[in-house]
Amino acid sequence: MSDSKSFLRTLLDKKGTGVTPDKHALFDAFAADPDTENLCKQILEFQNTLMANWQIKSRIADINAQQVIIPNGTVGKPYHAVIDFQKLGWKDVIETSVTGLEQLGLAYDPTAGTITGTPTASGDNKLIFRYKLAGVAMEQQERTIAIVINPDPKSLWKNIPSPADGPYHKPDDMAVAGQLGDKRIVIASKRGRSHANVGSYRDDDFAYKHLDDTEWSVVAVADGAGSAKISRKGSEIACNGIIDYFAANIPGEAFSEIDAILKTHAEAKSDETQKKLSAFLYHNLGKAALSVYKKLEEFAKTAETPIKDLHSTLIFALIKKYSFGYAILTFGVGDCPIGMMNKDKTEITLLNWLDVGEFGGGTRFITMPEIFQSPKFATRFGFRLVDDFSYLMLMTDGIYDPKFVVEANLEKIDNWNAFLADLNGKNDEGIKVDFDPGNKDIASQLSAWMDFWSPGNHDDRTLAIIY
Amino acid sequence: MGGLPTIIFMRRLPVYFLLDTSGSMYGEPIQALNNALSGMINTLRSDAQALDSLWISIITFDREIKEVAPLTELVSFQLPEITCPQSGPTNMGEALHFLCDKVTAEVKKSTPTQKGDWKPLLFIMTDGSPSDIGLFKEAIPKVKAMNFGAVVACAAGPKAKDEYMKELTNTVVHLDTADNSTLKQFFKWVSDTIEMGNKSHGTGETVSLPEPPSELHLVI
Numbered sequence: 001m002s003d004s005k006s007f008l009r010t011l012l013d014k015k016g017t018g019v020t021p022d023k024h025a026l027f028d029a030f031a032a033d034p035d036t037e038n039l040c041k042q043i044l045e046f047q048n049t050l051m052a053n054w055q056i057k058s059r060i061a062d063i064n065a066q067q068v069i070i071p072n073g074t075v076g077k078p079y080h081a082v083i084d085f086q087k088l089g090w091k092d093v094i095e096t097s098v099t100g101l102e103q104l105g106l107a108y109d110p111t112a113g114t115i116t117g118t119p120t121a122s123g124d125n126k127l128i129f130r131y132k133l134a135g136v137a138m139e140q141q142e143r144t145i146a147i148v149i150n151p152d153p154k155s156l157w158k159n160i161p162s163p164a165d166g167p168y169h170k171p172d173d174m175a176v177a178g179q180l181g182d183k184r185i186v187i188a189s190k191r192g193r194s195h196a197n198v199g200s201y202r203d204d205d206f207a208y209k210h211l212d213d214t215e216w217s218v219v220a221v222a223d224g225a226g227s228a229k230i231s232r233k234g235s236e237i238a239c240n241g242i243i244d245y246f247a248a249n250i251p252g253e254a255f256s257e258i259d260a261i262l263k264t265h266a267e268a269k270s271d272e273t274q275k276k277l278s279a280f281l282y283h284n285l286g287k288a289a290l291s292v293y294k295k296l297e298e299f300a301k302t303a304e305t306p307i308k309d310l311h312s313t314l315i316f317a318l319i320k321k322y323s324f325g326y327a328i329l330t331f332g333v334g335d336c337p338i339g340m341m342n343k344d345k346t347e348i349t350l351l352n353w354l355d356v357g358e359f360g361g362g363t364r365f366i367t368m369p370e371i372f373q374s375p376k377f378a379t380r381f382g383f384r385l386v387d388d389f390s391y392l393m394l395m396t397d398g399i400y401d402p403k404f405v406v407e408a409n410l411e412k413i414d415n416w417n418a419f420l421a422d423l424n425g426k427n428d429e430g431i432k433v434d435f436d437p438g439n440k441d442i443a444s445q446l447s448a449w450m451d452f453w454s455p456g457n458h459d460d461r462t463l464a465i466i467y
Numbered sequence: 468m469g470g471l472p473t474i475i476f477m478r479r480l481p482v483y484f485l486l487d488t489s490g491s492m493y494g495e496p497i498q499a500l501n502n503a504l505s506g507m508i509n510t511l512r513s514d515a516q517a518l519d520s521l522w523i524s525i526i527t528f529d530r531e532i533k534e535v536a537p538l539t540e541l542v543s544f545q546l547p548e549i550t551c552p553q554s555g556p557t558n559m560g561e562a563l564h565f566l567c568d569k570v571t572a573e574v575k576k577s578t579p580t581q582k583g584d585w586k587p588l589l590f591i592m593t594d595g596s597p598s599d600i601g602l603f604k605e606a607i608p609k610v611k612a613m614n615f616g617a618v619v620a621c622a623a624g625p626k627a628k629d630e631y632m633k634e635l636t637n638t639v640v641h642l643d644t645a646d647n648s649t650l651k652q653f654f655k656w657v658s659d660t661i662e663m664g665n666k667s668h669g670t671g672e673t674v675s676l677p678e679p680p681s682e683l684h685l686v687i
Contacts, residue, residue, distance in 0.1 A: 072543050124509060148512075150542050156515035194516055227663075227675060358576040359614065360478045360585040401478070401582075408579040456477040456519045 004040030005031040056136055063093065063131070064143040073119045075152040079106060083113040083129075083145075092134045100127040104149055115147075122151035154453065160199030162191070168233040172202055175447035180210050180217045181321055184437055185466050187219075188446040192398055193458035194226070203312075204396050204460035205235035207243045211250055217319045218246045221462050223336055223396040225311035225365060230303075234310030237299055238366050241292040242316045254284060259322075266324035266385060281381040285331045289314070289366065289380075296367050307367050314366040315352060315394055319466065326389060330382035333371055335363040337400055337410055340384065341391045345420070348413045351382035356407065363397075391420070391467050398461035402454035427452060435467050480520045480585040481538060481574050482661055485562055487593035488527040490554035491626065496594060496645040497551050503650035508546050510658045517541055517661060520585070524569065528562035530555040538573050557595050559631075560602025567609045586616030590657055591635070593621070594645050596628035607634055617676060619660065621653055638676060641684045652680050 008031050012019060019027045030036055066088060073079040085093060098108035098115065105120030125147050130140040162172055172195075175188040191202035203224030210217045220242040224231025249255060258280055265273035292314065300307040313334020320327050330338050332352030340349045355364035364371055371377060400410075403422065409415045425432030429452060433445045450461050486500065504525075511517040523544050525536040535547045570587055577583030589610075597603040610618065620632035623645040632639045640656075642649045659677045679685055 069545060072545065074542060122512075146545075148545065150512055150518060153515055153518045156513065156518065158515075197515055356577050356583075358583055359574075359616075360577070360583045362577075362583075362586070406578075406580050406582055458516065458519070 002031070002037075003044060004037045007040050007044060008036070056133060056138070059092070059133060060141050063090065064141070068129075068145045070115065070145060070147055072148040072150055073104075073106075074150040075119050075122050075155070077152075078118050079116060081115045081147075083115070085113055093131045094134045095130075095132040095140065097130045097140075098127050098145070099130070100125060104147070119149045122149045124148055153455065157193045157197050157458075158199075159193075159196045162195070162199055162201045166201070168201070168230050168236075170201060170205070170232055170236065172196070173447060174206075175443035177443040177446075180208065180219075180466055181215060181319065183217075183319070183466050185217075185219065185464065186433075186442045186446050187221075187462070187464040188443065188450050189462040190398075190447065190450045190460065192460040195460065197458075201232045202460050203232045203235060204398065204462040205232070205239045205312075206394075206462055206464055207239035208464070209243045209247060211247060214250050214255070215320050216246065216250050216255075217466075218243055218316065219319070219394060219464055219466065220314065220316035221336060221394040221396060221464055222315070222366075223313045223334060223398070223460065223462070225313075225363075226361070226459070228311035229309040230305065231309070231311050233299070234296060234312035234365075234367060235314075237295055237310070238292050238312050238314045239316075241295045242288055242314070245288045245291045246318065249284070249288075258284075258327075262322060262327050262385065263324070266322070277383055278378075278381075281329060281331075281383060282378055285318075285329060285381050286372075286377070288316075289331055289333070290372060292366055293369065293372065311365040311367045313355075313363060313396075317351070317392065317394060317466075319392070325385050325387045328382075328384045328386070328389075328392065331380055332382075333364055333366050333380060335400070336394065336396045337404075338382070338392070338394050339410065339416060340386070340389050340393075341413075341416055341420075342386070343388045343390050345390050345417060346413060348411070348416045349384060350410055351384065352380065354407055391465055393466075394464040396460060396462040398457070398459035399450075399463045401459065402452070402457035423449060429453075435465075478520060478582050478585060479522045479540070479575070480517075480661070481522045481524070481570075481587040483538075483566060483570065483587060483589045484523070484525045485559075485566055485589065485591040486525065486527045486549065487529070487557060487559070487595065488533075488549060488551035489529040489557040489595060489598075490552055491557075491594055491624075492551045492645070493553050496624070497549060499645055499647045499650045500592075501549055502647055503654040504549070505546055506651055507654035507658050508541075508544065510655065511541060511661065514658070514662060517658075521661065524573075525549070526562060526566055526569070527551075528558050530558060532558065532562045532565045534565075534569070538569070556598035557593065558599050558602075559591075559593060559597035560599040560604070560606050563606035563610055563635075564602065567606070567613055570613050570615075586614060588661060589613075589615045589618045591618070591620045591632070592623060592653075593632070594624040594627050596626075596631050603631065604634075610635060617660065619657070619676070623650070623653075639685070640679060643684075656680060 070081040096110045101108055106115050106117035108115050126144040127147055128142050129145050130142045132138055132140055172191040177186040185208060187206050189204050189206050206221045208219040220239040222235035222238040224235040261276045261280060296310050297307055300310055313336050315332040315336045315338050317338055318329040330351040335354045335356055338351040403419055404410050404415060423433045431449045433449050518541055521541040522538050524538040527533045527535050527549060529552055574587050575581060575584045618636035619638045620636050621640045622629050622632050623642040629639055629641055642653060656679050
């Protein structure tokens, strides 16, 4: 049956005027009439056009409603996104273009369907995507595609000075260097970006002293808890408290016995001398730590504030040179490591263990009375007698987190050598700390080095190096 | 740098949103919620600290529990349109169980070789009360054992029941209405709270929350 004949038959059926058997011949002649054929052809053509037009409309609506997700970009970071025509089922989408990219520093390649470049401006943007459908004469259609460009995190950090006259104020940055017995010391302590961003104070602190008459050196480093209101004062009291305690007590009776114990220990190391040393550490360094706790408690009482507002970690080391080597005594509470590299830099000795909770930032503080009662208190002390050492370092987690990341890395000498290389200029900024004893600028060099960028690590940074 | 690829080990602040999409949220409230969330994400995107460490997960609950946005870093996060059915129950209990499984699987704890995440934060918003009370009661000790840095529950609108929320956490915020401006205020405060999340603290202590704006009533 011809197209027009079958169309006619369907039309008549639909309208309820079926062709009865006696009119078959008449119908055939009617259908074959050129006028009828012509009319049917025209109707069919109109129908086809209508169908095609509808399909185009519906296709455009589908394309415009389809979710097109392209990844977020970041200012300054090379960006590459693909509008995957294959995956989107857009084989019929042609002559595409995208508007709105230029001001973002990006460009669209219609052949590859890629958006590339390095974003220059941040924001939540709507791009206009224009296209045509293949095989259809039409105007360009348009839809939007969302693209999020994050700001460059570096550009967001503000550097607001802390109020110079606020309660318990302290300088934002400090750096010192000097002689420490026959060794040298350099210490820098820097306010972290998280504090600089809001104009708050540095919570870290440090203090050191060489006691000329007894030849002992004391170095203390403390990190006030970010969550505690006046922990900056806590860390200051802790560091100064340690220096004051030993300045007052080392010349006294209790401390004099250590010389004799160490001498015997150096000559003939035995369980007996080890035991005496442990007892000495426990009593004298333990007392020093407890005296700091008491000072903090007293301060809290006077300031009418809970002691937890003063939460601070504390590490300290006592160093003395004897004819038989260097004695190094340490104590630590919190998550700040003390590491000593041997003369050849082939071995690292960790002089304390770290209080690390199961979640980030969780640790213990010198302000927690329970640490003194814990059976682990005795294990917080460290002792080494060595011929010599190359570097003895005390650092807060602001250094340890970005540079060593996890505890296990502290145990590997390779990581310490990498850390030394970093200090020696092997870093993105090319800043070198020159450990030549004659270098007068070492403090400012260490301070400059400490500005290193590390995503996610914006805590205060304190590093003390005895070399 | 110091030889170690620090970026891989970055310490994350995981933040979970548990949002009520039951029938009663249909219409203006869900629109207001979408607007407020989008505003919050934009605010956080311009926060240096958040951009570096924040990871966000959004779970919705009505008759079904849906993870509409799996835990994703803020930098790559794309906020989905949150929709809700026109009617149906509020399966908050089931949602809490689902959440606990997610947190257990996703949040990293410190080990000698792995950097632990910051304590995760949880924000729950509802405009009603749980329909699955049995499951809800069972979920309470489970949620507490998750060790969240903070759990903030928001009861929005006149039908929201504070007392269920109080069983979950001490921090319950009551909003009189779930309209655009109130929700915006609330989520602004949420972003302030998030900014408190990545600070060192004593083991076992929780995150201290900033003062809420006067529009929000802290339920005592």
